[in-house]
Amino acid sequence: MNGHHWVRVTPCDSIPLREGRVVTLGGRDIAIFNLGDRFMATDNQCPHEGGPLCDGIVAGDSVVCPLHAWKFKLETGAVERPASKHECLVTYPTRIEDGIVVLGLPEISTP
Amino acid sequence: MRTRLVVVGNGMAGMACVEAILKYAPCFDITVFGDETHVNYNRVMLSSVLAGEKAADDIVINPLEWYQQRNIQLHVGVRVVDVDPVAKTVTGNDGRVTPYDTLLLATGSSAWMPRIEGLDKDGVLVFRTLDDTRELIRRSGPATKAVVIGGGLLGLEAARGLQVQGCDVTVVHLMPTLMERQLDPDGGHYLMGKMEELGIHVLLGRTTVAVLGNGHVEGVALSDDSCLEADLVVVAAGIRPNVELAHKAGVAVNRGVLVNDYMETSSPDVFAVGECVEHRGVCYGLLAPLFEQGKVLAATITGNKGPTYTGTVQAAKLKIMGVDVFSAGDWSEQHAEPVRYEDRALGIYKKLTLRDGKLAGAILVGDISDSHRYMEWLRTGVDLTDQRRHLLFPPPAADVGLDVAEMADGATVCGCVGVTKGAIISAIHDQGVNTLSQLKEATRASTGCGSCTNLCQDLLRAVAPEFEEEVKKVMCGCLPFAEDRLRDILKSQRLKSVQEVLEIYGNGQGCEVCKPALSYMLDMLWCGDHDEDRSARFINDRVHANIQKDGTFSVIPRIRGGVTTPDELRRIADVADKYHVPMVKITGSQRIDLLGVRKEDLPKVWADLDMPSGQAYTKGVRMVKTCVGTDFCRFGTQDSTAIGIELERRFEQLFTPHKVKMAAVGCPRNCAEATVKDIGLVGQEGGWQVVVGGAAGKSVRKADLLTTVETSEAALEASELFFQYYRESANYLERTYDFVERLGIEKVRKETVYAPDAVRQGLRDRFSRSKARAVDPWLEGREPKHPTQFIPIQSLEKVRA
Numbered sequence: 001m002n003g004h005h006w007v008r009v010t011p012c013d014s015i016p017l018r019e020g021r022v023v024t025l026g027g028r029d030i031a032i033f034n035l036g037d038r039f040m041a042t043d044n045q046c047p048h049e050g051g052p053l054c055d056g057i058v059a060g061d062s063v064v065c066p067l068h069a070w071k072f073k074l075e076t077g078a079v080e081r082p083a084s085k086h087e088c089l090v091t092y093p094t095r096i097e098d099g100i101v102v103l104g105l106p107e108i109s110t111p
Numbered sequence: 112m113r114t115r116l117v118v119v120g121n122g123m124a125g126m127a128c129v130e131a132i133l134k135y136a137p138c139f140d141i142t143v144f145g146d147e148t149h150v151n152y153n154r155v156m157l158s159s160v161l162a163g164e165k166a167a168d169d170i171v172i173n174p175l176e177w178y179q180q181r182n183i184q185l186h187v188g189v190r191v192v193d194v195d196p197v198a199k200t201v202t203g204n205d206g207r208v209t210p211y212d213t214l215l216l217a218t219g220s221s222a223w224m225p226r227i228e229g230l231d232k233d234g235v236l237v238f239r240t241l242d243d244t245r246e247l248i249r250r251s252g253p254a255t256k257a258v259v260i261g262g263g264l265l266g267l268e269a270a271r272g273l274q275v276q277g278c279d280v281t282v283v284h285l286m287p288t289l290m291e292r293q294l295d296p297d298g299g300h301y302l303m304g305k306m307e308e309l310g311i312h313v314l315l316g317r318t319t320v321a322v323l324g325n326g327h328v329e330g331v332a333l334s335d336d337s338c339l340e341a342d343l344v345v346v347a348a349g350i351r352p353n354v355e356l357a358h359k360a361g362v363a364v365n366r367g368v369l370v371n372d373y374m375e376t377s378s379p380d381v382f383a384v385g386e387c388v389e390h391r392g393v394c395y396g397l398l399a400p401l402f403e404q405g406k407v408l409a410a411t412i413t414g415n416k417g418p419t420y421t422g423t424v425q426a427a428k429l430k431i432m433g434v435d436v437f438s439a440g441d442w443s444e445q446h447a448e449p450v451r452y453e454d455r456a457l458g459i460y461k462k463l464t465l466r467d468g469k470l471a472g473a474i475l476v477g478d479i480s481d482s483h484r485y486m487e488w489l490r491t492g493v494d495l496t497d498q499r500r501h502l503l504f505p506p507p508a509a510d511v512g513l514d515v516a517e518m519a520d521g522a523t524v525c526g527c528v529g530v531t532k533g534a535i536i537s538a539i540h541d542q543g544v545n546t547l548s549q550l551k552e553a554t555r556a557s558t559g560c561g562s563c564t565n566l567c568q569d570l571l572r573a574v575a576p577e578f579e580e581e582v583k584k585v586m587c588g589c590l591p592f593a594e595d596r597l598r599d600i601l602k603s604q605r606l607k608s609v610q611e612v613l614e615i616y617g618n619g620q621g622c623e624v625c626k627p628a629l630s631y632m633l634d635m636l637w638c639g640d641h642d643e644d645r646s647a648r649f650i651n652d653r654v655h656a657n658i659q660k661d662g663t664f665s666v667i668p669r670i671r672g673g674v675t676t677p678d679e680l681r682r683i684a685d686v687a688d689k690y691h692v693p694m695v696k697i698t699g700s701q702r703i704d705l706l707g708v709r710k711e712d713l714p715k716v717w718a719d720l721d722m723p724s725g726q727a728y729t730k731g732v733r734m735v736k737t738c739v740g741t742d743f744c745r746f747g748t749q750d751s752t753a754i755g756i757e758l759e760r761r762f763e764q765l766f767t768p769h770k771v772k773m774a775a776v777g778c779p780r781n782c783a784e785a786t787v788k789d790i791g792l793v794g795q796e797g798g799w800q801v802v803v804g805g806a807a808g809k810s811v812r813k814a815d816l817l818t819t820v821e822t823s824e825a826a827l828e829a830s831e832l833f834f835q836y837y838r839e840s841a842n843y844l845e846r847t848y849d850f851v852e853r854l855g856i857e858k859v860r861k862e863t864v865y866a867p868d869a870v871r872q873g874l875r876d877r878f879s880r881s882k883a884r885a886v887d888p889w890l891e892g893r894e895p896k897h898p899t900q901f902i903p904i905q906s907l908e909k910v911r912a
Contacts, residue, residue, distance in 0.1 A: 008908045014899050018610075018646035019653075022903045026910035052662040055650035057627075059589075060620030066650045066658055069623060105910065 004093060004104035012099050015039070020054035020063065025105060030092060032101060033058055033074060039094045039101050040074040047079075047087035113140050116412075117201055117211035119191045119356060121145025123154055124385025124401040125217030126173055127528075131409035133181060138413055141183045142209060144201070146190035149241050150175055155398055155527075155560060157244045158265075158430050161272025164603040167241060172558070194360040199380065201356075213412065214360060216368060216383040218353040220396065225260070225348045228321040234328030235344045238269045250343055251276035257343040258282075258331050260319050262289040264427055266347035267302075270311050271431045273345070275605055281312040281339055283319055283331070285348075293427050293438035294474055297453070301460040301476040305434045309615065352387045352394050367394040372419040374408035384408050391422055398559050399423050402529045424489045426526065428479065428560055432600060433615045437479040440464075440489045442472030452503045461503055468496045481505065483566055486526055487518075515569045524566050527559020535570050545577045587624040590617035594628070594842045601629075601636055608642035609633065621647065628843035631730065634766050635838050638877055639884030645896060654901060655888040656713055657728035659706065664713060666705040668722035669763065672737040672755035672775070673701025673783075679722060686719045700734045700772065701783075702727070711902050714892030723763075724889040730844070731766045735759040736774040738782035740794075747777035749794025754823045755783075758792070761827065762834060764885035768841040768850075771834070786814050789837075789847040790830050799826035803833050803859070804851030812848045815856040818864045832863040832871055835878040 007025060015021045015034040022031050022044045029044035031054035040061070044054050051067030058064075062080055064071045071081040077089030093104040116132075116139035118125050129141060145151075149171075156170040178185040186203065193202040200208050222237035224230055234250070237243055247269070251257065255278040259270045262284030274280045282289075288299030289306070303313050318334040322344055330340045352367035363369045363377040367389030370376055374390075376383055385401045386394065395401070400423040407420040426439035441447075447464040454460075459477035463470060463485070470488040475481070484505065488495065495502065518524075520533035538544045538553040550556055550567055557564045571578045585591045590613065592600065597616075606612050609629045613621045621629070626647035633641040645653045656664035668683070683703055687695050693707035702725055708716055717724075727733060737755035741747040755775035762771070774785035775792040785791030787807035791814050793800040798821040805814030818829050836859070841850040851859055863874070895901060 005910075007906060007910055009906045010904045014904060016646060016897050016899075018644075021899055023906050024903070025906055032904070049660065050662070051660075052658075055653075055658065055662070057623040057649065058646060059622040059626075060618075064623040067660060071623075100907065 003107050005107050006095075007103050007105060008097070009101045009103050012039070012096060012101055015101070018058045020056065020058065022052065022054040023103075025103070028105075030103065031063075032094070032103070033063060035061060035074070039096065041092040041094050041103050042072065042074060042077055042089040046070055047089065048085075053089075114138055114212045115210060116141050116213045116215060117209055118143045118215045118217060119201065120217030120219055120385070120387075121147065121151050121185070121187065122217060122219050122385070123151065123172065123398070124219065124405065125215065126151040127402050128215065128217065128384045128405035128408055129183070131405045132413060135409060135413040135415060139213070141181075142211075143178070143183055143185050144189050144191050144203060144209075145185070145187045146204075147240055147242065148188040150178070150185075150187070152241060153559070154240075155430070157238070157241065158268035158272055160241070161238070161244050161247060161269065162275045162432070162603060163272075163605075164432070164599070167245070191356060194356050196359075196361045196378070196381070212380070214381045215408075215412070216357055216360070216381065216387060217385045218356055218383075218387045220350040220352045220386040220394075222346055223349040223351040224346060225319075227260075227319050229324070229328075230322055230346070232322050232324050232328050232344075233326060234324070234342060235322055235346065237346050238265060239350075247273065247343075247345065248276055251278045253277040255279070255342050256281075256340050257345065258319075258339055258341040259345045259347055260331075261347035261349065262286070262313065262315070263292065263347065263349065264290060264429060266345075267306065268430055269345050269347050270306070271309065271434075273343070274309065274311055275603065277605070278343065281314060281341075282306070283314045283317055283333065283339070285316070285318050287316045289313065289315070290427075290429070290436070290438070294436070294476070295442060295444075295462065298436075298438070298460055298462065298474045298476050301453075301458060302429075302434070302436055305458060305477070309431075309434070350386065350396050352389070354387060357381070357383060357387070365389050370404075372407075372421060373411045373416055374404055374420055375411060382408055382412055390420065393422065395423060395425070397423075397425065397427060398527045399426065399529065402527065406529065424486070426486055426489075428482070428562055430560070432604060435475070435477055435479040437475040437482040437485075438473065439482070439486060440470065440472035442474050447471050450502050463502055465495065468494050470495060479562075483563065487522055490523060515566070515573050524570065525554075525556040525559065525563045527563075528555045530554045530556035532570065535567065536574055539571065539575045545571070545575045547571065586628060587622060588618075589613065589621050590625045590629075592616065594632075595840075597629075598632055598636065598839075601632055607633060607637060607640075609644045609647040611642075623649070627652075627730075631766055631768065631843055635881070638880035640880075645900075651728035654710055654713060655724055655726075655728065655891065656708065656710075661707075663707045663709055665727070666708050666713070666716055666720075667698065667702050667725035667727035668720050669725040669734075669759075670702050670722075671759040671763075672735055672752050674737070674752055674756065675703075682720055682722070686716055689719065690716055698727070700727070701736050702734060713901055714895070717889040717892040723887040726764070726888070729766065730769050731771070732759070732762045732764070733770050733772045736772070736783040736785075736788070738776045738778075738780075740775075740777035744777060746780060747794070748796050749777045749799060750823070751775040751777035751783070751792070751794055754792060754799075754826065757823075758790075758827060758830060761831065761882070764887060765838070765881055767834075767838055768843050769846045771837075771847065773830075787811065788814065790833060792826050792830070797821060799823065801826055801829045801833070804848045804856070806846065806848040808846075810848065812852070814848075815851055815859075817856070817860060828875075829864050831878055832866075832874050833859065835874040836863045838881075839874075839877070 020031045020033040031044040032041045046065040048070050051065040055066045056063040077091040079085045095102050151173040153170040159165040189203040191201045192204045200210050257273045257278040257280045259266045259282045262282045270280045270282045288296050289302050319331050321332040323330040354364045357364050357368040360381050362381050368383040370388045384404050407418045410418045429436035447466050450463045452461045462474045464472045473485040518532050542553050544550050557567045630647045692705045696704040698704050735755040735758045737752045740751035771789045773790040774783040774788040776783045776785045777794040787805040791802040801817045802814035803817045806812040
């Protein structure tokens with residue numbers, strides 16, 4: 001896969017349905033969400049005041065930050081609420097291989 | 112002597128007709144025979160009784176007093192078996208012979224029984240009467256397998272009702288489309304999807320050939336050689352007019368009793384109304400025609416012949432909550448222009464047919480909000496050429512009153528009972544009607560199927576001078592129901608999981624507003640016996656601690672009544688040291704808060720504390736603050752610490768609509784501020800004052816006096832009644848001070864401490880049931896709900912930073 005370094009992270013069943021969990025990979029805290037038919041991954045930190053998105057309530061294919069209820073589209077990382085904000089979460093592609101959630105990190109450029 | 116009118120049939124058609132007759136000058140001595148043992152009830156609502164949404168008492172139309180006040184002789188439980196048209200008498204199955212001058216047949220219809228072998232077996236039932244309904248309820252339950260023969264309106268309503276009663280239900284339908292008399296194949300397909308979403312199995316294009324079993328039903332055999340297991344078989348294959356008596360009375364009968372436009376039969380002494388008649392080749396099985404026929408018949412029979420009955424636009428609405436289906440008129444596409452809309456994801460299908468620029472028929476599945484507009488177009492036959500672009504979606508109204516203002520005075524508002532806008536307006540003006548229930552009483556509008564309720568409300572709003580709107584805020588965009596309605600739905604439909612509710616009644620997704628609210632409602636309604644879904648809970652209720660701004664948590668152990676011990680304090684201190692707790696704080700609730708604990712440390716912290724959760728993180732019972740009471744205080748008159756500890760012990764671990772903070776004080780000096788708590792016990796010489804609805808937060812409110820009692824046990828009991836009443840009746844996130852203020856303390860008293868014994872017992876029972884299932888959530892530290900409940904995920908593959 002061009003531009004992605006794929007990492008085998010965790011068995012699918014370690015993340016309950018419609019919940020998120022955090023994993024630290026290469027110094028980044030990444031939240032992975034189980035949406036039933038697929039898994040989605042974004043940066044864990046809310047751009048507002050740093051709330052842990054892995055602890056948010058999943059609303060369809062969005063997540064709501066537990067601290068001040070900012071709401072993000074998991075697909076794009078875009079802020080849905082408040083409407084005036086245009087911050088964006090970094091998102092990560094995922095796929096499932098043999099019951100394992102595999103996550104695509106941006107390719108690490110070797111110096 | 113006045114003319115003797117004998118009415119055979121005590122159902123909706125007969126009594127609606129009698130009501131219409133009574134509007135004319137009195138000319139009859141009326142005797143009514145009904146073969147059911149009940150007074151007249153709303154048969155249309157039987158499916159709501161079966162589905163647990165209504166009690167049998169709720170659907171009574173004419174109570175016994177109604178008959179008495181009108182000097183009507185009522186014989187219930189007597190079936191008229193014979194008519195002698197020469198002697199002019201009827202004979203009941205009790206042998207009684209009753210003479211008549213005029214006979215009114217309102218014998219209705221019976222379930223049509225198809226030719227299926229074994230229909231005589233025990234466990235084969237029909238669904239026509241209140242007794243049938245009760246028998247169905249009696250025989251249903253979890254693990255009961257039910258087969259409904261017939262996928263028409265009645266069959267489907269029976270199927271859903273049985274399912275709500277716990278049965279595993281399969282509908283077997285002869286035709287390739289459900290409700291094929293009301294729906295085209297596409298509409299039927301959408302309906303089928305909705306029924307299957309509810310968990311009802313549907314088999315189409317199959318005939319039942321035999322009911323199997325030895326004496327009792329064990330299954331059914333189908334035309335495709337397959338068999339279904341069944342403990343219960345409900346036959347809902349159609350209805351047949353009851354015409355035997357008409358035959359005996361010597362009047363002309365085809366499929367039904369033949370009547371002309373004046374509602375006359377072939378005999379001048381015999382009349383007929385309702386489902387037993389055939390008018391212009393049509394036998395009706397729905398509600399609206401009964402009322403229209405009854406009015407015309409009343410004019411004719413009282414010597415005011417003139418009005419004519421020319422037929423009714425057939426319209427039907429499926430009464431299954433969450434499955435909206437409406438059909439009216441002739442929706443076949445022959446020689447008609449169809450206009451359609453469909454959205455598979457939302458499950459919405461709409462089709463209109465037009466002929467010569469006029470509406471001919473309509474089918475709505477999934478969204479029937481416009482059904483009233485279409486009915487009016489069908490009734491009036493208005494030319495729609497100008498509105499062609501807005502047929503399926505009306506242009507937004509310029510102002511809210513416009514819709515009703517635009518209606519003509521002669522336009523029908525309630526199609527079931529036949530009440531016009533003009534009639535409603537004169538009731539408002541002449542009879543001082545201001546509320547919906549007064550309007551129902553005065554005009555009977557919206558007492559049939561109830562689909563015109565909103566329109567009636569709109570009219571009241573526009574016309575009634577003192578109309579007070581019942582403000583009903585809906586839960587949120589995901590779930591467009593007011594909360595009290597939602598509680599009714601969850602209860603009557605026996606829904607036990609948040610996701611199930613969202614899928615059937617909402618958008619399937621939910622949000623941070625409705626999910627925790629539904630979680631609470633389900634826990635409360637089923638007294639803890641629901642399907643707990645942690646993903647629908649706020650993080651605090653997933654890990655049983657209060658999330659802080661840096662993502663760490665605060666831990667507050669339970670210190671009942673604010674009374675602790677040196678050992679507990681030592682353990683708290685040790686925990687604070689061991690886990691490097693950044694802040695230890697005495698709270699305003701007489702407790703100790705350990706702030707800044709990492710999520711993964713929570714289970715260990717709880718284990719080391721060895722104290723139960725103080726639940727300072729949830730919408731639930733927080734604490735009971737106390738003063739030192741009688742043990743040490745010079746002024747104390749009551750033992751406030753003991754009662755405070757007991758109160759906390761009784762209520763702890765229960766969820767509430769919002770947090771509940773309590774206090775008990777030993778004298779009116781009120782050192783623990785009981786008068787600004789959700790529930791406060793204020794000791795005084797000789798007893799306790801129980802006060803509720805106090806606040807000292809965002810708003811400050813002095814609590815209202817609920818009751819004054821003499822003993823501690825009575826104080827605890829009164830508190831318990833209020834507590835459970837608040838749990839059951841408040842909206843989610845409504846604090847007691849808003850709740851008490853909204854209802855008024857008089858109403859709260861009436862429904863709690865002054866309520867009838869049975870009501871109080873009910874509150875206590877449900878409270879006890881909830882309490883019996885409640886546990887200390889910190890026990891999950893030892894046995895997590897999920898392996899990763901408290902710990903972050905460790906990646907299988909490592910990545911260098």
